[in-house]
Amino acid sequence: MDLAEIYRVNSLSILDVSRLLTRQCCRGRTRELTVSKTLTLPNDRATFALGRWLGQHLAAGTVLLLKGDLGSGKTTLTKGLGEGLGIAEEIDSPTFTLINEYVGDRLPLYHVDLYRLESADTDRLFLESYWEGIEYPPGIVAIEWAERLRYLPPASLEVRLTYQHPEGRKGVLIPGNSAQTRLLEELTPDAILAHEV
C-alpha cells in the first residue's frame, strides 16, 4: 500500500494549514511575523516522507530544531532527511555519540541528539561550528531535543512533533526566516507524497 492509499484508507490527510502564530502591533497596525505549517502524520512513513522533502529542499546552513516527547518521531524524520540529502549510510540516533556527521550527494548532514545532556552542558558542544560554515562545510544541522539548547541558532526551522489520539503524530513547522516561510508554502500533501506514488 503506498502512502497516498494509506491516507485515503485512514481518511487522513496532511493538513495544508498555514497558521498565523505571532502578531506584533506597531502604531496600530498588525504585522504578520511567523506563519507555521501544521501536518497530520498518520504513520512513520509520513514522518519519514516529511523529512525527505525537507532534505530535498532546505538551503545549506539550515538548522532544524527537532522538538517533541520521547518517541515522537525526531529520528524517523532525520532518517528521511538523510534520504532527501542523498546519504547512503544508515542514519542512527546519536544518543551516545551526541553528534554524527554524514556526507550526502546534495549536502552534508550533522545529526545532534541532546537527550543525555543538561541544558548548561549544551554550550560546550560548540555546535555553532556546524552552521557557521567555516570549520565544517555548510549542510543541514538536525538537533533532536532542541528544547535543551540555551542559545538558539539564528534563523532556525523549528519542527514540533506531538502524539495524536489514537495514533500518528502532528508536526508543526515554524520558519525562522522569510525564505523558510516561502518554502513552507510549497509543502503540500502532493509534494510530500510525490516519491511514494
Ligand SMILES: Nc1ncnc2c1ncn2[C@@H]1O[C@H](COP(=O)(O)OP(=O)(O)OP(=O)(O)O)[C@@H](O)[C@H]1O
Ligand atoms: N507519524 C507517526 N505515526 C506513528 N508512529 C510513528 C510516526 N513517526 C514515527 N513513528 C514511530 O515512533 C517510534 C519512535 O520514533 P523515533 O525513534 O523517530 O522517535 P524519537 O523522537 O527520535 O525518539 P527519542 O525521543 O527516543 O529520540 C518509532 O517506532 C517510529 O517508527
Ligand SMILES: [Mg+2]
Ligand atoms: Mg531519537
